[in-house]
Every structure is written in structure tokens, then in C-alpha cells.
Amino acid sequence: MKKYNTIIFDLDGTLAVTKSPLTDEMGQLVAQLTQKINVVIITGGRFEQIKKQVIDRLGENVVRSNFYVLPTTGSSMVAYDSKTKEWNYVYRHELTNEQKERIINGIKQALEQASFSINPDDVFENQFEDRGSQITFSALGQYQKPEIKIVWDPEQKKRQELLSYMNHLEDEFALNLGGSTSIDVTLKGIDKEYGINEFYKTTALQIKDGLFVGDKIFPGGNDYPAIKTGIDYRETSGPEETMEIIHEVLQSYD
Structure with a gap:
């Protein structure tokens, strides 16, 4: 090397x-x-x-x-x-409060349109985390056990579907898959x-x-x-x- x-x-x-x-x-x-x-x-x-x-x-x-x-x-x-x-x-x-609200609402709308649903009993603590310069959506919650997270979306199909319903946000924001259950949203670029x-x-x-x-x-x-x-x-x-x-x-x- x-x-x-x-x-x-x-x-x-x-x-x-x-x-x-x-x-x-x-x-x-x-x-x-x-x-x-x-x-x-x-x-x-x-x-x-x-x-x-x-x-x-x-x-x-x-x-x-x-x-x-x-x-x-x-x-x-x-x-x-x-x-x-x-x-x-x-x-x-940093994201503005208005931008954060638009991102969170966009993710919630995508969840309503998705062909799958998330059982509330499978969610451990908050799904949305405000990281100041980034909003992170964790489908099963921020602190769900790793062994449960890793089998939820191993081929990224569920999160890719969510992204397809969030393309109206792409003019202003960058949308990326993170971790094993997350979507990370930052300012575009x-x-x-x-x-x-x-x-x-x-x-x-x-x-x-x-x-x-x-x-x-x-x-x-x-x-x-x-x-x-x-x-x-x-x-x-x-x-x-x-x-x-x-x-x-x-x-x-x-």
C-alpha cells in the first residue's frame, strides 16, 4: 500500500x-x-x-x-x-427553523405515501433528530438496538422508496442514506x-x-x-x- x-x-x-x-x-x-x-x-x-x-x-x-x-x-x-x-x-x-420544518414535513408525507408502514412498537425513542446543520430520520428511532436496525432495510429499498417521494426537496437539500435505517438531510451541496x-x-x-x-x-x-x-x-x-x-x-x- x-x-x-x-x-x-x-x-x-x-x-x-x-x-x-x-x-x-x-x-x-x-x-x-x-x-x-x-x-x-x-x-x-x-x-x-x-x-x-x-x-x-x-x-x-x-x-x-x-x-x-x-x-x-x-x-x-x-x-x-x-x-x-x-x-x-x-x-x-446551520439549517433555519423553516428549513428544518420543511424537511420533517417532507419525510412525514413520504411515510404516508410509502407502500410499507412502521410499527410504532418497533420505534425506540425519537425518529427525528435535529443536528443543527442536518436533520436525520431514523426509521426505528435513534437508539433502537443495532441487531434490529440492521435487518430492517438491508438492501436500502424502503429508504430508496421514501427518497422517491421526497424529490421535491432536492432543489434545496441533499438527501442521503446513512447508517442502517437513516436518511440524512443537509443543505444542497x-x-x-x-x-x-x-x-x-x-x-x-x-x-x-x-x-x-x-x-x-x-x-x-x-x-x-x-x-x-x-x-x-x-x-x-x-x-x-x-x-x-x-x-x-x-x-x-x-
Whole structure:
């Protein structure tokens, strides 16, 4: 494998099971990576969620100045300030209240038109999450068990059907599948392609030296826009394969 100076990861389905923290082994590997290269997480979640899932699992060996977060599908960027020892937003694009309401109403209308229904007994906590710069719809609720989520829409057909009823929103918003039951909605033009390009504009790094790793690199998947940047990429089947990719990257520095 060629030597990369930056590796950009999707989170759910790539580094960890949906909404779950990194395993001890994955946390150690990601921390090892930060000792060699820059590590970036780009995902649909809020920074607070990513901190719990990832940052808090990296231990004492992590080099925080080499770690970046692009929350809410790249609509914001967070970096570590070594002087203040705090995580700060570099940029953040918020949705207006009117835009949020239009998105939520559009999803509710799509659910009414869909050929399938969702049993309320299968929904655990809220289906809609306001992430500031993104609205996320989780069909079975934000905190349903991963093993239940993963079998609900394995071929993405249900969510693709919902998207087909939401095309009236596409003039203003970007609609992407996320996780195993989610639809992520941001302002149009703000997706993982945007986030990755903004990361490289903000830093002194070059995209030719970066690698993207994700599990949804297919049309409609929320990782697909990332590869439009021209960045090298590897598709993964899940955390186990991702660990193999990380080992390859680390070995290139031996």
C-alpha cells in the first residue's frame, strides 16, 4: 500500500456498529494511526455523539492535534486546539427553523405515501433528530438496538422508496442514506464530497495523499459523494475489514 498522510473514515458500519462505541482494539488502532498520520471522521452524527463513540475511546496515546471531525455529513468541522486543549468548530452551516420544518414535513408525507408502514412498537425513542446543520430520520428511532436496525432495510429499498417521494426537496437539500435505517438531510451541496474538499481547503494537506474508507460507497449511499473528490478509497464490509485496512496503512510506515 502507498504511504498516505491522511485517512478519512466513515463511522457507523465502518469503524463501529451503528451508534456503538469503538471496541478497545479499534480504539487502540485509531490512536496508533494518529501517531503516524492525520485521522478524520466524517459522519452524519453530531460532534457530541462522535466524541462518545470515538474520541473518548482512543486512550492516552492519541495525538489529538492529528485528529479531525467532520460531523453532520461534512456540514461542519471540528479540530483540536493544543493551546486551549479544547475542541473548536472551524466552520458550521446551520439549517433555519423553516428549513428544518420543511424537511420533517417532507419525510412525514413520504411515510404516508410509502407502500410499507412502521410499527410504532418497533420505534425506540425519537425518529427525528435535529443536528443543527442536518436533520436525520431514523426509521426505528435513534437508539433502537443495532441487531434490529440492521435487518430492517438491508438492501436500502424502503429508504430508496421514501427518497422517491421526497424529490421535491432536492432543489434545496441533499438527501442521503446513512447508517442502517437513516436518511440524512443537509443543505444542497453539503455532503461528504463538500466536507472532504473543505477539510483540504482548511489544512495544508493534499487530497492525493489521502485515503477514504467507508461502507456505503454506492449511488444513494452517504459515502458515495466522498469518492467524487478524486480521493483514493477503500470500501469496507464493516469494522473487522476496516481493522485490516488500518493494519495495511500502519505497515506502510514500518
